Amino acid sequence: MPTLNHTPAFPGPVHAHWRAVAAAKGFDLIARIHDRFHLQLRCRHCSGAFTTKLFTLMRHQPLCPHCLAARRSAVAVAAGVSFLGPDPDRRGYGRFRAPCGHVLTRQFELIDRVAKGQTGLRCETCHAEREASEARRFGWERLGHCPSGQPNYRLYRHHCGHVQRIAQANMLWGQCDCAGCGRGWNAKPSFLYLFRIFLPATTDCPARQYLKLGYSAHPVKRHRHQLGLPRDAQVEVLRVLAMASGHLACRAEQAAHRRLIRAHPEAVVPAAELAGAMNVVREIYRPGLLPVLEAELDRIAAELDAKSGCM
Structure with missing residues (x-):
């Protein structure tokens, strides 16, 4: 059987209206190739041959892969990279070689925007190497992205062996005290606290009651001098949980708030309601959430006991 470009021809008729x-x-x-469903076409623009389905020719506009590759190559050059070919695993993505020599996988639409100057293009490998170099200047080793998935944080190991997550911007400027061997707030003992806050009635508002979950090295000082409460406000310290360091307290508090806000959005007090009443307007909850907050602190305490072997 004859072949076309090393492709077996199919011995069926080629109808005149197909050619038209x-x-x-x-x-x-x-010609017809492979089977009764496929055709071989030659592009009149670039003279390149390619295979398409009969259905595609009759119902749609076939795309010449050679012309498409040429257009993508031109866009890639304008974006400052070289087009290597489409990504075999993801539709709409291509593989490109950056000026640094590394291969990037990006959406074609993104490369088009880069070529138009609407956005930039970054090599992840080179960026990670720069972050690792920045960390070494301050005695840290970059281990990778933050396990919690926060995009602006990375995981680092200090020269003392302590591992912690740090905002990449803080590492850039060296604002990264080690919670293991450092002397800053994040290395010193701290506390999680749960306050009940009573705000007396005013001419504009009735009496109000809120719950505040937070962390501080000095919980009493926190509510007396840092919340900006009116003089006649009352604060009841419902619970205090000791933490080994400010770093651990901050991490536990942030994780707790994420869980609470996701599970009980209706219990989060809107910032507008707190305006003028205190200088903290985030992570304040309705009094009905007290059992949930207590259970959250119980869970954190159980995790601390398990890690210390005190179960």
Whole structure:
């Protein structure tokens, strides 16, 4: 059986109206190939041959892969990279070689925006190497991205062996005291606290009651001098949980708030309601959430006991 470009020809008829449709769409119909469903076309623009389905030719506009690759190559050059080919695993993505020599996988639409100057393009490998170099200047080793998935944080190991997550911007400027061997707030003992706050009635508002979950090295000082409460406000310390360091307290508090806000959004007090009453307007909850907050602190305490072997 004859072959076309090393492709087996199919011995069926080639109808005249197929050729007419192909010509109207910018192609020459060379032959039927593989089976009764496939055709080989030649692009009249670039003279490149390619395979398409008969259905595609009759119902749609076939795309010449050679012309498409040429257009993508031109866009890639304008974006400052070299087009290597489409990504075999993801539709709409291509593989490109950056000026640094590394291969990037990006959406074609993104490369088009880069070529138009609407956005930039960053090599992850080079960026990670720069972050690792920045960390070494301050005695840290970059281990990778933050396990919690926060995009602006990375995981680092200090020269003392302590591992902690740090905001990448803080590492850039060296604002990264080690919670293991450092002397800053994040290395010193701290506390999680749970306050009940009573705000007396005013001419504009009735009496109000809120719950505040937070962390501080000095919980009493926190509510007396840092919340900005009116003089006649009352604060009841419902619970205090000791933490080994400010770093651990901050991490536990942030994780707790994420869980609480996700599970009980209706219990979060809107910032507008707190305006003028205190200088903290985030992570304040309705009094009905007290059992949930207590259970959250119980869970954190149980985790601390398990880690210290005191179960």
